[in-house]
Amino acid sequence: MDAQRTLRRQVSCVGIGLHSGNKVNLTLRPAPADFGVRFRRTDLGDHDVPATVHHLAGIQLATGLSRNDVSVETVEHLLAALVSTGIDNVLIELNSPEVPIMDGSAAPFIYLIHEAGVKRLTTPRKYLKIVRPIAMSRGDKRIALYPSDHFKVTYSISYDHPLLRHQSRTLRITEESFVEDIAPARTFTFLKDVEMLRQNGLALGGSLENAIVLGETGVLNNALRFEDEFVRHKILDAVGDLALVGYPVIGHLVAHRAGHALHTEFAAKILEETHAWRLVEAPFEPLVPIGAIPVKGVAPARLAN
Numbered sequence: 001m002d003a004q005r006t007l008r009r010q011v012s013c014v015g016i017g018l019h020s021g022n023k024v025n026l027t028l029r030p031a032p033a034d035f036g037v038r039f040r041r042t043d044l045g046d047h048d049v050p051a052t053v054h055h056l057a058g059i060q061l062a063t064g065l066s067r068n069d070v071s072v073e074t075v076e077h078l079l080a081a082l083v084s085t086g087i088d089n090v091l092i093e094l095n096s097p098e099v100p101i102m103d104g105s106a107a108p109f110i111y112l113i114h115e116a117g118v119k120r121l122t123t124p125r126k127y128l129k130i131v132r133p134i135a136m137s138r139g140d141k142r143i144a145l146y147p148s149d150h151f152k153v154t155y156s157i158s159y160d161h162p163l164l165r166h167q168s169r170t171l172r173i174t175e176e177s178f179v180e181d182i183a184p185a186r187t188f189t190f191l192k193d194v195e196m197l198r199q200n201g202l203a204l205g206g207s208l209e210n211a212i213v214l215g216e217t218g219v220l221n222n223a224l225r226f227e228d229e230f231v232r233h234k235i236l237d238a239v240g241d242l243a244l245v246g247y248p249v250i251g252h253l254v255a256h257r258a259g260h261a262l263h264t265e266f267a268a269k270i271l272e273e274t275h276a277w278r279l280v281e282a283p284f285e286p287l288v289p290i291g292a293i294p295v296k297g298v299a300p301a302r303l304a305n
């Protein structure tokens, strides 16, 4: 049986919120079968916000959720790490509205999950298997899901910038490929946009420690982790946003120039198009054992500060 999973024990870290610049405590706690992934603001009592499209809040530069006036922001990198490591059930506690940005990638969250260890539960996991295409577009931004035996993502981006014209990548997403090829890819921004964000009170916690910054003539950070780190990060974002359907997806996601707004609008559309998918159990070979894959691009010391 392909059973649901949770964490073996609770695990915590401290980081800063990208937009507020405030220090944030994050704790991941084990949860029972069919609990799902839920956020809890410990500064606001015990109201949970389930990580599903039903609780989507306004999308600006990152993906936010809210329920009963309790909101959490910048959830997508953590959700991508959880869904890719097969963690179906977890309570995520935060003492602030933002999930900490860490190094701008999902690698620190993979490290935390590996630290906690994984526990198999006795209830089967359900997957959302695509049986008919679903597509959506907004101007030149496009996103679609097609039937496939595996979860695959094809992503392409195009920018009017001398260092980032066009990048495209297709990857079958497994725990192994996510940990090695996607999780370490950092978020990116353009120097010309940073000043505008700051004037609007956003990105106050942003720095070269947690984002790739593209200037007119080069990358301000010393080095990229991958030559095509940008498109890999877009795959990371899409995996995290798609997790809001509430089940791991089996299908081929194809996106061009999309972003959080389109990813999440599409995730909501998937649930509405009930003729295009069905829920199945154990569709393919078991995932690679947790902890067997070394994490690139993350120094454990970063988690301690």
Ligand SMILES: [Zn+2]
Pocket (backbone or CB within 6 Å): 076, 077, 187, 233, 236, 237
């Ligand atoms: Zn991102």
